[in-house]
Amino acid sequence: MSPEAAEYVAAFLTDSLGLAQGALPPGQVPSDLAELLVAALSGREDSASDQPILEQKIQAFLGQFEEATLDRRGYLLRKARWPGGASYAACLTHDVDNLSRPMGHIVKIRGRFSAADFWLSLLGLRSLYDNLAYTAALEESRNLRSSFYFLSSNYDLSKISARVRRLSEGGWDMGLHGDFGTHDSAEKMAAAVAAFKEKTGLTPRGLREHFLQFDYAKTWGIIDAQGFEYDTSVGNRDRLGFRLGLCTPFHPPDSHWRPMRSIELPLVLMDTTLWGYLKRTEEEGMRDFSSLRERVRQVEGLYTVLWHQEAMRMKGGRLYPLMLDALVKDGCFVAPGAVLAKWWRERSAPMQLGEKELSMDTAPAGLRLRFKAKEEMRLSLGGGLETKAIETVVRAPAGALRLRVS
Numbered sequence: 184m185s186p187e188a189a190e191y192v193a194a195f196l197t198d199s200l201g202l203a204q205g206a207l208p209p210g211q212v213p214s215d216l217a218e219l220l221v222a223a224l225s226g227r228e229d230s231a232s233d234q235p236i237l238e239q240k241i242q243a244f245l246g247q248f249e250e251a252t253l254d255r256r257g258y259l260l261r262k263a264r265w266p267g268g269a270s271y272a273a274c275l276t277h278d279v280d281n282l283s284r285p286m287g288h289i290v291k292i293r294g295r296f297s298a299a300d301f302w303l304s305l306l307g308l309r310s311l312y313d314n315l316a317y318t319a320a321l322e323e324s325r326n327l328r329s330s331f332y333f334l335s336s337n338y339d340l341s342k343i344s345a346r347v348r349r350l351s352e353g354g355w356d357m358g359l360h361g362d363f364g365t366h367d368s369a370e371k372m373a374a375a376v377a378a379f380k381e382k383t384g385l386t387p388r389g390l391r392e393h394f395l396q397f398d399y400a401k402t403w404g405i406i407d408a409q410g411f412e413y414d415t416s417v418g419n420r421d422r423l424g425f426r427l428g429l430c431t432p433f434h435p436p437d438s439h440w441r442p443m444r445s446i447e448l449p450l451v452l453m454d455t456t457l458w459g460y461l462k463r464t465e466e467e468g469m470r471d472f473s474s475l476r477e478r479v480r481q482v483e484g485l486y487t488v489l490w491h492q493e494a495m496r497m498k499g500g501r502l503y504p505l506m507l508d509a510l511v512k513d514g515c516f517v518a519p520g521a522v523l524a525k526w527w528r529e530r531s532a533p534m535q536l537g538e539k540e541l542s543m544d545t546a547p548a549g550l551r552l553r554f555k556a557k558e559e560m561r562l563s564l565g566g567g568l569e570t571k572a573i574e575t576v577v578r579a580p581a582g583a584l585r586l587r588v589s
Contacts, residue, residue, distance in 0.1 A: 184217060187440040192217045194442060199431055200245055201262030201553070203536035207248070216240050223427045224436055226399030237428030238482035249555060258556040258588055260541050262530060264431065264483050266549030268576050269516040271480045274448055274487040274523050275322070275329035275507075276415060278360050278391060281493045282313045282338050295497045314495040315343075318503075319350060321495075325507050328353075330415075330519040331492065332360035332391045333383070335375040340382035347383050356519035358389035359411075366396040366416070369405050376409055389520040391489070392416040395450070403435040407443040413524035415487055418450025421460040423471060425451065430484035432527040446524045451475055453489040458499040465499055472506055480513070485523065541586045548581040556588075563587045 189209040197207050219237060252259045265272045286304075289311060293301045296311060303309035315331065322329055331350065333340060340347070351357045359379050365372040379387050390411050392402070397416050406414045419426050429449050434442035452475050457468040472488075479486040494500030510517050518526070529547035536542075541552075554562060555574045562577060563569050564586045577586065 184214075184221060185440065188221050188436075189217060191436050191440040191442065192220050195220065195433060196241065196244070198531050199241060199433065200248075201264065201530070202248075202534075203260070203541065204533045206252075206536060211248075213244060216244055219428070223429065224399070232428055233422075233424040235425045235428055235430045235478055235482050235484060238425075238430055238484055242482050253555065253557045257558070258554065258560055260536065260586070260588070261553050262534060263551035263553050263576065264530075265516040266526060266547075266551075267516065268551035268553075269514065271483055271513075272485045272516040272518070272523065273476075273510050274415070274485060274520055275327065275517065276391065276487065276489050276520060277318060277329060277331045277492040278393075278489060279315070279331055279333045279492055280337070280360070280393075282315075282343070283310065284312050297496070300496050311496050312493040314492045315346060315350065318492050318495055319353070319355060321504055321507065323353075325511055327507060327511070327517050328355050328519050328522070330356035330358050330389055330521065332358045332389070333379065334360045334362060334393065335378035335382070336362050340379065344383045348385065351385055354519075356389060356521040357383065357385050357387065358391065358520065359387035361390055361392040361396070361416075363393060363396070366392045366402045366405070367398045369408060372405050372409055388412045389524070390414045390416065391450075395420050395453075400438075403443060403445070403447070404437060407435075407437070407445045411445050412528075413446040413448055413520055415448040415450055415489075415520055417447060418453060418487075418489070420453065420456060423452070423456060423461070423475065425449070430479050430482065430486065432485060432523065446527055448485060448487050448520055448523060450487050450489055451479060452486070454491055454494055454500060458494075463499075465502060468499055469502055469505065472502075473509065476509070476513075480515075486510075486515075487520075539588050541584070541588075543579075543584040546579045546581060546584040550579040550581075552577040552579055552586070561589045563589070 192212055193207050193209040223237060249259050289304060300311060304311050347357055362375050365375050390406055395416055395418055417426055427449055430451055432446050432448050435447050437443055457463045476486055490503050495503055532543055532545045534543050553576055559571050559573050561571050
């Protein structure tokens, strides 16, 4: 492994686990973990894995690192992954492939819809494929927001631009659904971005490639060069599981193993995988949703879900409200892609650790610090916190942060 790749892996793990800057030198990363991570991000991943195997190995490494740090230093302070110290996070996303279909097509597949929806469609009283407002209303009623990804071709974006802007103003994230060929052509990507901007008046902050097309040697570089804040294209189409073995955000490497500015939000579950590829029943699909959610929760990960907006009234797709209720009940941190990418970038601000002091110049709002000590120690934080603990979660004030351990 090159020194550059080793440096990238150490920085990746430092960021993922919320460690202080310099706490994990490249030489302390187990070689098998480093090699697996490099292989995954080079496109040599085990896409058949139904477990977040790399996340599990990272959590196992954290246990070893924690034990060694407690023996050497007596305590470990690290940043929690999610705002408020939530046990996991969820990213709600919707690809917008179609907004209408011919009535002949609807009649042909009428068995996918409820009788009421089908007849309302025949009467021209309900659109079965344009569910932008319907989807947003489901989320609004639960105080949630999501990301929508629009094609710059296939339908006229200018005709829905007012609605797209209203959703954006309401807190929803409006992103680009990359047209065919944008994943390996900088020119086609630039044209798609320009068309999106011209027709909507908005700049897309996030991207998902159509049909999850992806080229490890090209796509991340094209995304970064276009100034996208994040991508969420890396996932499986025809099987359940974790394409990279990862379910937390990360900065992809460039060709020299330097972290890019853009962030990847790995995709965990796509609706068409359940109904189109695996032919699941609704009951089976809900079990799969719950099983994957639990695997993500066990590693404090990010559960990125793709539910096509045009499928919201179809069999299978209509489970979406039940999924939202399950996430709300769990108390996880639920947000659209742009919010999650912003959080991860702000959380990545360097944390300096002295012999008995921790400091951050720009701690984000909502940050929590996880503290573990070999024996009871006193924590002192500007703003009034002073407590003794062996293990606790500390609420960090936004902005400059200074915390002393004694």
